[in-house]
Amino acid sequence: MSDTLRTARQPEPEAAPAGSPLAAHVVERLRDLIVTEELPPGAPLRERALAERLGVSRTPLRDALKALATEGLVTIEPKRGAVVAPFSEAAVAEKLDVLAALEGFAGERAAEAATEAEIAEVRALHHDLLAAFERRDRTAYFHLNQAIHRALVAAARNATLTALHAQLNSQLYAYRWRGSADLTLWTTAIAEHAQLVDLLSRRDAAGLSAALRAHVGSTWRQLRRKGDAGGIPQAGASVGD
Template structure:
């Protein structure tokens, strides 16, 4: 998947996607998102539409829409007359986005401590136990997906759709970098320990402590990656 990308324009007479095609496009976007997160498609990699369609065994119409979805997420760049490439963020851009994401998760944590139901907190705790099991198996992708569900669960419990929408879009842009939280045993173990604290603070509904702790947590993995040898 390293060949030069050529994303051919869609014919103007092409019909709109029906429900099944839209679902397929979403599924393709998720498959490509996983390839980007796991570095099988690294930042800067050109994406040849024809090659991807053959490898994923799909037609080019839903694939084209999947690339548009990823472009809206900030994971892919669509370059006029040049094609598509996996987006690459500079360290400065990553820092900026993490700054904002940290504030968002801090605000969400404070609201969640006040508004979450006991059932929602119980579900987050259950997800944490599943995540620990994935950690013990050293299943990085399962761990990452459960990790993200925990963070989204806290944001959802904040009862603010705008907050949830902004968090989702920004977080998707940082998927690859947050996935690196399990890149070394030391960093991974630290992340697991921090999630234990997060769940305990949420269970105790300690809004201020959880908010400030989550804000630091969002940054800590990236700080460790920056100084890692």
């Protein structure tokens, strides 16, 4: 299949960061540019140029850069200033190990605690996810994928889990966005999501926990087998590239 996967300008963040509303808006704008690699790894983040590009003063811009540094998307270096953080296989693998544990715990609790309305919402989100996949609408798919995982975590009813998951997941946005550029991996993820919905519907706590743990690292394992872990498909790559 030769369809070109659509690039997105707006992978949706989980929550606005602390600080002023303007700084939060700038964080979202910058995160989008970094995740979709309009600002690639290693790119210098020149304050004057970025402030002009985003139409803001340097104060909210600096606050935004500090916030993104806590997410691991930006590195602030003495004298050199802020740069887009380089991709690190080791860092991604380490974070995915922890995220898998968090989502596994969330799945176990969600299977037990989710209301019927919450389960119905996850089913509805999955239905929309399938439609986005059929359209090859990568933007909508990314949003819906994130929404499903957030819904499962929310259904676990654990505020500490929700906060930790949001923080760690935001650090993996760029990796997860790049991983969706490969149609084979995308197709596998769709099948895995169908399994998650089935296990949740049956309230299979152990099964959902195990499936979520495996699902979180599935794309990474496939990329490693293909030898592409250090060169994850770029945003906008064509199917078959």
